Amino acid sequence: MTFDPNSFLEINDHEQAIPVLALSVAAHAQWRKTAPADVQHWEDLQGFEAKKGAVMFVPPTAQSGAAIVLGLGENGDVNAPDPWGWAALADRLPPGIYRLPEGMPGMAQEMAALGWALAQYRFRRYLKHSDQGAQTPDKPKRLLLSDKGAWERATREAAAVALVRDLVNTPANDMLPSDLERESRTLADRFSATVTITTGDALLDANFPAIHAVGRASADAPRLIDLRWGREDAPRLTLVGKGVCFDSGGLDIKPANGMRLMKKDMGGAAHVLGLAQRIMSDKLDVRLRVLIPAVENAISGTAFRPGDIIKTRKGLSVEIGNTDAEGRLVLGDALTFACEETPDLLLDFATLTGAARVALGPDLPAFFTADHDLADHFAKAAASTGDPLWRLPLWEAYLDYLDSSVADIANAGDSPFGGAITAALYLSRFITPEVTWAHFDVYAWNQKPRPGRPAGGEAMALRAAFSVIQDRFGAS
Numbered sequence: 001m002t003f004d005p006n007s008f009l010e011i012n013d014h015e016q017a018i019p020v021l022a023l024s025v026a027a028h029a030q031w032r033k034t035a036p037a038d039v040q041h042w043e044d045l046q047g048f049e050a051k052k053g054a055v056m057f058v059p060p061t062a063q064s065g066a067a068i069v070l071g072l073g074e075n076g077d078v079n080a081p082d083p084w085g086w087a088a089l090a091d092r093l094p095p096g097i098y099r100l101p102e103g104m105p106g107m108a109q110e111m112a113a114l115g116w117a118l119a120q121y122r123f124r125r126y127l128k129h130s131d132q133g134a135q136t137p138d139k140p141k142r143l144l145l146s147d148k149g150a151w152e153r154a155t156r157e158a159a160a161v162a163l164v165r166d167l168v169n170t171p172a173n174d175m176l177p178s179d180l181e182r183e184s185r186t187l188a189d190r191f192s193a194t195v196t197i198t199t200g201d202a203l204l205d206a207n208f209p210a211i212h213a214v215g216r217a218s219a220d221a222p223r224l225i226d227l228r229w230g231r232e233d234a235p236r237l238t239l240v241g242k243g244v245c246f247d248s249g250g251l252d253i254k255p256a257n258g259m260r261l262m263k264k265d266m267g268g269a270a271h272v273l274g275l276a277q278r279i280m281s282d283k284l285d286v287r288l289r290v291l292i293p294a295v296e297n298a299i300s301g302t303a304f305r306p307g308d309i310i311k312t313r314k315g316l317s318v319e320i321g322n323t324d325a326e327g328r329l330v331l332g333d334a335l336t337f338a339c340e341e342t343p344d345l346l347l348d349f350a351t352l353t354g355a356a357r358v359a360l361g362p363d364l365p366a367f368f369t370a371d372h373d374l375a376d377h378f379a380k381a382a383a384s385t386g387d388p389l390w391r392l393p394l395w396e397a398y399l400d401y402l403d404s405s406v407a408d409i410a411n412a413g414d415s416p417f418g419g420a421i422t423a424a425l426y427l428s429r430f431i432t433p434e435v436t437w438a439h440f441d442v443y444a445w446n447q448k449p450r451p452g453r454p455a456g457g458e459a460m461a462l463r464a465a466f467s468v469i470q471d472r473f474g475a476s
Contacts, residue, residue, distance in 0.1 A: 003121055003122075003158075003159070003162040003166065004159075005117040005154065005155040005158040005159055005162075006155055007120075007140050007142075008116060008117045008120050008140050008141065008142055008143060009113050009116065009117055009142070009143055009145065009151055009154060009155055009158075010142060010143070010144050010145070010151070011144075011145050011146075011147075011148045011151040012144055013099070013144060013146075014097050014099070014144060016097060017097040017098060017099040017144050018065075018066050018067060018068055018096065018097070018098050018099070019065075019067050019068070019098070019099055019100075019101060020067075020068045020069075020070060020089070020098050020099065020100060020101075020143075021067060021068070021069050021070065021101060022070045022072055022076075022078045022085075022104075022108075022112070023050050023069060023070070023071065023072060023076075023078075024050060024071075024072045024073065024074070024075070024076035024077065024078075025049070025050045025051075025071075025072075025073065025074050025076070027050075027072075028049075028050035028069070028071065031069075035064075036061065036063035036064050037063070038061040038062065038063050038064070039058055039061065039063070039064055042058060042059070042061070043056065043058075048069070048071075049071065050069070050071035050072065050073070050076075051071050051073055052071060052072060052073030052074075052076060052085070053070075053071060053073075053085060053088060054070075054071035055068065055069070055070055055071070055089060055092055056068070056069040056071075068089070068093065068098065070085070070086075070089050072085070078104065078105075078108045079105055079107060079108050080111075080386075081107075081111055081383070081384055081385055081386030082111060082115075082386050083111045083112070083114040083115030083118065083386060083452060084115055084450070084451055084452050084453070085115065086111065086112040086113075086114075086115030086116050086119075086452075087115035087116065087118055087119035087451040087452025087453070088115075088119075088451035088452070089115075089116075090115065090116045090119035090120065090141055090143075090451070090452075091119050091451045091452075093141055094141075095139035095140065095141050096141060096142070097142045097144065098141065098142065098143050098144065099143070099144035099145075099146075100112055100113075100143065100144065100145055100146065102146050104146070104147075106147040106149055106150040107150070109145050109146070109147045109150035109151075109154075110147075110150040110153050110154045110157075111386065112143070112145075113143060113145055113150060113151060113154035113155075113158075114154045114157050114158055115451075115452050116141070116143045117143075117154065117155070117158040118158055118161060118162075118452040118453070119141075119451055119452045120140055120141065121158075121161075121162055121165065121452075121454065122454070123165065123166065123169040123454070123456055123457075125166075125169075125170070156278055156281050156282060157278070157463060157466075159277065159278075159281075160274040160275065160277050160278040160281075160459065160462060160466075161274065161459040161462065161463075163270070163273060163274045163277055164267075164270045164271055164273070164274035164444070164457065164458070164459035164462065165456065165457040165458060165459065166457070167180075167183060167266070167269070167270035167273065167274075167457070168263075168264045168266070168267050168270045168444050168445070168456070168457025168458070169456045169457040170263070171263050172245055172246035172262075172263045172296070175245055175263065175266065176218070176220040176245045176246070176296055177215065177218070177220050177221065177222060177223050177243070177245055177294035177295060177296060178220050178221075178223075179245070180225065180243055180245060180266060180269060180292065180294045181197055181223060181225055181294065183273065184225045184227055184273065184290070184292065187227070187273055187276065187277060188227050188229070190277075190280075191229055191277075191280040191281075192229075193227050193228060193229035193280065193288075194227070194228050194229070195225065195226065195227050195228075196226040196228075197223050197224070197225055197226070198223060198224045198226070199221050199222070199223040200212075200221035200222065200223070203222060203223070203224065206224075207313050208224055208293075208313055208333045208334075208337070209310060209311040209312060209313070209333070210310055210311070210312045210313070210318070210329040210330060210332055210333045211223075211224055211293045211295060211329075211330045211333045211334070213304045213308075213310045213329070214244075214250075214295045214297055214304065214326045214329050214330050215294075215295030215296060215297070215330070216302050216303075216304070217250070217296075217297075217298040217299060217300040217301075217302050217303035217304070218295065218296035218297075218298040218300075219298075220245075220296055222293070222294065222295040222296075222330075223293075223294050223295075224291065224292070224293050224294070224333075224334065224337075225243070225290070225291070225292040225293075225294055226289070226290075226291055227276065227288075227289070227290040227291075227292075228287070228288065228289050228290075229276070229280055229287075229288045230284075230285070230286050230287045230288045231285075231287065232287060233287070234285050234286050234287040234473075235285070235286055235287065235344045235345075235472075235473050236286070236287045236289070236341060236342070236343040236344045236345075237279075237286040237287065237288050237289070237343060237344065237345050237347075237469060237473065238288075238289040238290075238291065238338045238341070238343040238345070238346045238347075239272040239275060239276060239288070239289070239290045239291070239347050239348070239349070240268075240272065240290075240291045240292075240331060240334045240335055240338055240346070240347070240348040240349075241266075241268040241269035241270070241271055241272035241273070241290070241291075241292050241348065241349050241350070242265070242266070242267075242268030242269060242293070242327045242330065242331055242348075242349070242350035242351060242352065243266045243268065243269035243292040243293055243294035243295065243330075244262075244265040244266055244295055244296070244297055244326060244327055244330070244351075245263075245265070245266045245294060245295065245296050246262050246263060246265065246296050246297070246298070247259075247262040247265040247296075247297045247324070247326065247327075248262070248297055248298055248299055249297065249323065249324040250297050250298075250299060250303055250304065250323030250324060250326060251299060251303055251304075251305055251306060251323050252306060252322050252323045252324045253299065253324075254324060261445065264351060264444050264445050264457060265297075265327070265351050266294070266351075267349075267350075267351040267442060267443075267444025267445070267457070268327075268348070268349040268350035268351055268352075268440075268442065268444075269292045269294065270444065270457070270459075271349035271440075271442065271444065271459060271460075271461075271462060272290050272292065272347075272349055273290065273292075274459055274462055275349075275462055275465055275466060275469075276288060276290050278462075278466050279466070279469065282470070284469065284470060284473050284474065285473055285474055286469070286473045289338070289341070289343070291334045291337060291338055292334075293330035293331065293333060293334045295326075295330055297323070297324075297326045303323070304320060304323060305320065305323065306320055306321065306322060306323060307319070307320060308320045309406060309407045310329070312329075312332050312333055312336065312430070313332070313333040313336040313337060314332065314333075314336040314429070314430050316332075316407075316408040316409055316429065316430075317407040317408045317409075318332075318404075318407055318408070318409055318410065318411050319404040319406055319407035319409070319410045319411070320410075320411055320412075321404075321410045321411055321412035321413060321414075322411065322412035324412075325411045325412040325423075326411075327350055327351070327352050328352065328411060328423055328426045328427060329411055331348060331350060331352075331427055331430075332426070332427065332429075332430045333430075334348075335348060335427060335430040335431060335437075336430045338435075339430070339431060339432040339435050342432070342434060342435060343435060344436065344472075345374075345436050345469070345472065346431070346435050346436065346437045346438075347437070347438050347439075347440065347465060348427070348437075348438075348439050348440065349440045349442055349461075350439070350440070350441060350442070351441075351442060351443065351444050352420070352423050352424075352441045353419050353420045353423045353441055354419070355418070355419025355420040355421075355423070356392075356419075356420035356441040356443075357443055358419075359392070359420060360390055362443045362445065362446075362447050363388070363443075363460075364388055364389065364390050365388075365389045365390070365440055365441065365442040365443070365460045365461045366389070366390060366391075366392045366420050366440070366441040367389050367390070367391055367392070367438055367439065367440045367441070367461065368391070368392055368393075368394050368421075368424040368428075368438065368439045368441075369391070369394075369436075369437060369438040369439070370394055370428075370437075371436050371437075371438070374436060374438060374468075375391050375438075377468050377471065377472075378391070378438070378464060378465075378468055379391070381464040381465075381467040381468045381471070382461070382464045384467065385463045385464050385467050386463075387460075387461060387462065387463040387464040387467075388461075388464075389440070389460075389461045389464060392420060392421060392424070393421065394421070394424055394425060394428060395418070395421055395425075396425065398417075398418045398421050398422050398425060399422070399425050401413035401414075401415040401417070401418065401422050402422055402425070402426060409426065409429060411426065420441055423441070424439050424441070427439055440460075440461050440465075442460040442461060443458075443460065444457060444458055444459075444460060445457060445458055446458045
C-alpha cells in the first residue's frame, strides 16, 4: 500500500512547469484573441476546437512558452465537480511538470488535482518486473497547484480512495479476517486510535451470535473489529462496514462466475477504513467509531445451513432462507451494537445486493435512509463533489417478503422483487428509532478501465459521505 499523492501533486512553482489551461468554447475564443500570432497559427494548423476532452499541446515559440490547452466543451465550466476530465488529460500527457493557472478557484484546483493523482494509481503489488511492483510509477506526472488548501484536500481525498482500492484489490489469500484486523490496527496506529478485537468463540460470550454463525466455518476465525478515535465528549459518528473477506455463498454455493470477484465482498469494510482515514487526517471534531464484522463465508462441517434459525444480538431470531444472504446477518449484530451507544450519525457501507446493481448499474451506489433531511444533504453533497449516489425507498410493505413462520424474520425470502430494498429493510430492523442512519449498497468495483478509474476496486460515495460529515461536525 504505497500510493502517495504527493508524488504527483505539489504546492509550489517551477520555472520549467508547463501551464495547463482549461477552456470552454467561449473562453477559448477569448483566449485566442489575445494569444500571440504564432500560437494562433499553430492552432490553425492543428484545427483545434475546444470540444470536451480535446487537448492541444502548444510548443514554445519566440513569442511564448509551451502550454497545454484542455477543451471543456460548449457549456464547460472549470468549476464543475468533475475530476475525470483531468484524469483523462493526465493519461495523455508524458511525464513532466505541469501547473494550473494562478487564478483558478480552489475547488476547481482540488478537482483537477484529485483526477490528476488518481489517473496515476496502479495496483502492482504482485507484479515482479521494472516498476510494476510499485503503486507509484517511476516517472510520474507532477501537477503544481497555487492553492494550499486545495492541495491538502486533494492529497487526502486521493489517499483515502487509494486505500479503499488497495484493500478491495488485494486477493483473499492476503485479505482474510486476520489481515483485515492487521490493516485496521495499522490505520489506528497512524492516528493514535484504539482497537478492540473480539475473535472466534469469544463472539458468543460477547453476544455476537450472527457474526459467529456466518464466519465459524472458516479456518480464519471471525471477528468484530472496533476502532475508536477522537475526544470522548465529541459528537458521535459510527461507521459500520461489511467485512466478508470472501463469499463462497456458503452451502448455497455460488457458481464460478458469481464467486470470481468475491474478494471484493469486504468492500464495505474498505470504505469505512478509507473514510475513517480521511476523517482522522482532517481532524474532524467527532468521536469516531468504526465497526467491522470480519468473516469468511466458507464451507465446512461447521457451516451454517439453509433452514437454521440463528440468534442475533438484537434478540430477534432469523430463519436462514439462503446462506448467500450472509452480509445482512453480520451487519445486524454490528448495527445493534452501534445503536447501543446512540450515535449522532450512523452510516453503514456494504457490497450487499446484486439487485442494487440491476436497478442502478455498477457506477451508481444505492443509499437508504428514513431521514429526509439527511437524504437531501447527501443529494447535495453528491452533486457538489461529483461523487454520485441515488436514494432508494425503505418501502416497508416489502418487509412481508421476509416473513417467517418459525422465526421473527427470514434473511431471504422467496420473492425475486425489490432485493436491495428488502435487504435494507432487514437492516432497519436492527436500528433503534432515535438513531439517524443511512445504508449504502455499493459495488466497490470498476468493471472496465477509464481515466482515473482503473478496472478493479473502487471507492463509491466516499467523498460525498465525507462532505456530509464535515458539514455536520466540522474540524476540531
